[in-house]
Amino acid sequence: MKSRRASCTDSGSESSEPDSKSPEKYETATRRRMAANARERKRMQGLNTAFDRLRKVVPQWGQDKKLSKYETLQMALSYIMALNRILTDARRHTAPHRQWLDLQFDCVQPENYSCLMTYDSPAEQDYIHSSFSYQFDSHQVHA
DNA sequence: TAGGCCATCTGGTCCT
DNA sequence: AGGACCAGATGGCCTA
Numbered sequence: 001m002k003s004r005r006a007s008c009t010d011s012g013s014e015s016s017e018p019d020s021k022s023p024e025k026y027e028t029a030t031r032r033r034m035a036a037n038a039r040e041r042k043r044m045q046g047l048n049t050a051f052d053r054l055r056k057v058v059p060q061w062g063q064d065k066k067l068s069k070y071e072t073l074q075m076a077l078s079y080i081m082a083l084n085r086i087l088t089d090a091r092r093h094t095a096p097h098r099q100w101l102d103l104q105f106d107c108v109q110p111e112n113y114s115c116l117m118t119y120d121s122p123a124e125q126d127y128i129h130s131s132f133s134y135q136f137d138s139h140q141v142h143a
Numbered sequence: 144t145a146g147g148c149c150a151t152c153t154g155g156t157c158c159t
Numbered sequence: 160a161g162g163a164c165c166a167g168a169t170g171g172c173c174t175a
Binding site for chain 2: 033037044068069
């Protein structure tokens with residue numbers, strides 16, 4: 001585990017003395033703080049797992065170094081927009097492979113992202129679906 | 144050694 | 160009331 005702030009521990013607000021509170025209340029508050037810290041760690045670990053999964057599907061041209069979180073998001077945005085543009089252009093100009101392209105294009109519409117992803121749970125599917133729909137709407141390339 | 148990135152703690156806010 | 164989410168603060172690690 002990564003080291004923590006020297007002034008902070010899992011016991012929570014050590015700066016706040018037991019002062020006027022009863023020992024029971026202090027203990028309850030401490031216990032709640034520790035539980036909240038644990039939940040927050042778990043939440044952030046989940047977020048980092050999602051970032052790792054995103055890094056795996058995003059191009060890293062010549063990058064031997066791991067992309068930062070910010071870079072990963074920027075790259076994902078560029079990548080999605082580029083793919084969308086490619087499909088939109090190809091769909092418009094390529095007659096011989098029209099049927100195949102239509103199929104691919106349909107597959108990357110927001111309502112069909114599920115065909116590109118695997119989910120660990122229904123809850124995760126809902127969460128990812130809502131997130132992708134929002135981002136697609138926000139950054140959609142209008143041909 | 145400075146700066147970037149990250150993990151963790153913490154208190155506030157919103158939601159169930 | 161308690162959990163989820165968020166942003167600010169802080170300190171550690173790594174690299175140029």
